[in-house]
Amino acid sequence: MNKFSCEVCGYEYDPAVGDAEGGIAPGTAFEDIPDDWVCPLCGQGKDQFTKIDD
Numbered sequence: 578m579n580k581f582s583c584e585v586c587g588y589e590y591d592p593a594v595g596d597a598e599g600g601i602a603p604g605t606a607f608e609d610i611p612d613d614w615v616c617p618l619c620g621q622g623k624d625q626f627t628k629i630d631d
């Protein structure tokens with residue numbers, strides 16, 4: 578699973594960690610996050626995120 582980065586604020590979503598505040602369990606792929614999830618730092622939607630290639 579790839580990490581994804583917020584283009585607006587630089588927040589990185591790590592699938593191994595998830596997003597506890599946003600209700601995303603560890604081990605959740607970015608693609609499997611609900612479409613109404615928003616960046617925990619700046620509030621932008623998933624369409625503002627880009628994949629980080631390892």
Ligand SMILES: [Zn+2]
Pocket residue numbers: 583584585586587588616617618619620621
């Ligand atoms: Zn952000």
